[in-house]
Amino acid sequence: MKCEIIKDLLPSYVDELTSNESNIEIEKHLESCSSCKKEFDKMKEDISIEQIELNKKDIKPLKKLNKKVLKYVIITILSGITLVGSYFYFFGFGWKVNSNDLEVTYYLKDDAIYFDFELTNGRVLNAWTDVEEPYTMSFTECFGSILDDRGVHPNEFSYGIHYKNEKGEIIFKDGDTLNLKFKDKVEKVNLNKIAEELKIN
Numbered sequence: 001m002k003c004e005i006i007k008d009l010l011p012s013y014v015d016e017l018t019s020n021e022s023n024i025e026i027e028k029h030l031e032s033c034s035s036c037k038k039e040f041d042k043m044k045e046d047i048s049i050e051q052i053e054l055n056k057k058d059i060k061p062l063k064k065l066n067k068k069v070l071k072y073v074i075i076t077i078l079s080g081i082t083l084v085g086s087y088f089y090f091f092g093f094g095w096k097v098n099s100n101d102l103e104v105t106y107y108l109k110d111d112a113i114y115f116d117f118e119l120t121n122g123r124v125l126n127a128w129t130d131v132e133e134p135y136t137m138s139f140t141e142c143f144g145s146i147l148d149d150r151g152v153h154p155n156e157f158s159y160g161i162h163y164k165n166e167k168g169e170i171i172f173k174d175g176d177t178l179n180l181k182f183k184d185k186v187e188k189v190n191l192n193k194i195a196e197e198l199k200i201n
């Protein structure tokens with residue numbers, strides 16, 4: 001084939017639009033003709049540069065988007081941590097109380113034994129009763145509370161346990177304990193012993 005024809009075909013060849021037969025002819029010619037080969041190499045180069053630039057265009061907005069998304073993700077995480085942190089710090093569930101920091105007193109009132117819990121380290125006390133385990137409480141403390149002003153969140157908590165059923169019988173079974181869950185231990189207060197002490201038997 002003549003160089004002119006080959007050069008005419010090259011753009012189509014580079015775009016892989018030429019027939020197999022033409023391809024064979026073109027390749028044969030390129031092996032032997034340096035002028036056409038040069039032309040072909042240049043075309044290939046141009047195409048790969050074009051592609052790289054196209055790819056760059058594709059990548060750039062993606063990178064920008066990722067940075068933006070990342071920023072939002074970080075902001076969201078940080079505000080989440082701050083929110084949860086303040087909640088724990090001011091209102092919330094707080095941290096488990098050490099047994100040394102809680103004073104427990106008990107007394108009789110009406111038909112119940114009352115336990116008074118006082119947190120002595122100056123923090124706000126939360127007392128949680130366990131629904132699944134009878135007579136079980138856990139204690140957490142937080143640093144302060146906006147609710148303090150309304151008296152909802154003091155450092156004291158009272159818990160009453162009824163000791164008689166409708167027939168006036170003591171309901172405690174042998175081994176019934178009030179379980180106080182602290183950070184450092186679970187204190188088991190024997191309810192029968194306390195009943196004895198308070199002379200309700």
Ligand SMILES: [Zn+2]
Pocket residue numbers: 002003004006029033034035036
């Ligand atoms: Zn040629």
